Amino acid sequence: MIKRDGLLLVISGPSGAGKGTICKALLEDDRDIKLSVSATTRSPREGEVDGQHYHFVSKDKFKEMIENEEFLEHAQIYDNCYGTPKAKVIENLKNGVDVVLEIEMQGAMQIKKAYPEGIFIFTLPPSLKELKNRIVGRGTETAEEIEKRFSSAFDEINKIKDYDYFVFNNEISNSVKEIKSIITSEKNKVSRYKDNILDKFREEL
Numbered sequence: 001m002i003k004r005d006g007l008l009l010v011i012s013g014p015s016g017a018g019k020g021t022i023c024k025a026l027l028e029d030d031r032d033i034k035l036s037v038s039a040t041t042r043s044p045r046e047g048e049v050d051g052q053h054y055h056f057v058s059k060d061k062f063k064e065m066i067e068n069e070e071f072l073e074h075a076q077i078y079d080n081c082y083g084t085p086k087a088k089v090i091e092n093l094k095n096g097v098d099v100v101l102e103i104e105m106q107g108a109m110q111i112k113k114a115y116p117e118g119i120f121i122f123t124l125p126p127s128l129k130e131l132k133n134r135i136v137g138r139g140t141e142t143a144e145e146i147e148k149r150f151s152s153a154f155d156e157i158n159k160i161k162d163y164d165y166f167v168f169n170n171e172i173s174n175s176v177k178e179i180k181s182i183i184t185s186e187k188n189k190v191s192r193y194k195d196n197i198l199d200k201f202r203e204e205l
């Protein structure tokens with residue numbers, strides 16, 4: 001194995017496009033990839049475990065984390081704040097461990113500025129109709145929130161221009177297969193290895 005930094009995979013896309021489902025399936029398929037656990041000020045939903053699904057923190061604690069520059073990115077979505085804790089991600093990347101961030105689009109663009117070597121993947125719903133069905137089916141949003149999210153869906157899809165890759169979320173096993181092939185190609189990018197490839201052969205001279 002030739003040494004390289006871990007890949008930072010940023011999986012984003014419109015609300016309801018299924019980025020969470022895709023990430024979960026990807027992580028089950030490849031146990032070597034680590035998911036970054038975000039901090040949030042929203043309350044846990046049934047079945048969510050602190051430290052596993054999110055770090056559930058108070059608004060004051062979140063503010064303190066911003067002030068201490070503990071986040072790689074953070075964003076406010078409606079009334080709640082979400083952020084990616086920096087330390088763990090940086091440590092994993094330095095150790096060659098690949099990391100996935102499953103985050104909304106404002107945050108993804110902050111990461112792109114700070115870490116352009118990241119791989120930016122946009123998840124697409126099969127159709128707008130399907131997107132609405134998913135948001136309704138989730139049952140976690142009020143009717144007003146659903147309308148708000150649905151009416152901004154097209155504008156959100158328009159943001160695909162800022163991404164490197166897209167994946168449709170229709171057949172989950174297919175979406176995972178496509179992301180894995182993106183990962184394979186990215187692992188074979190010469191630019192990710194600095195002089196490490198040459199060094200490997202130089203040792204034999």
Ligand code: 5GP
Pocket residue numbers: 015019038039042073074075077082083084102103104105106107108
């Ligand atoms: P939920 O409250 O349904 O778990 O998440 C709402 C949205 O926040 C989802 O689109 C999710 O991808 C996004 N999200 C989760 N964690 C983070 C984070 O650390 N940063 C940003 N920017 N978005 C996040």
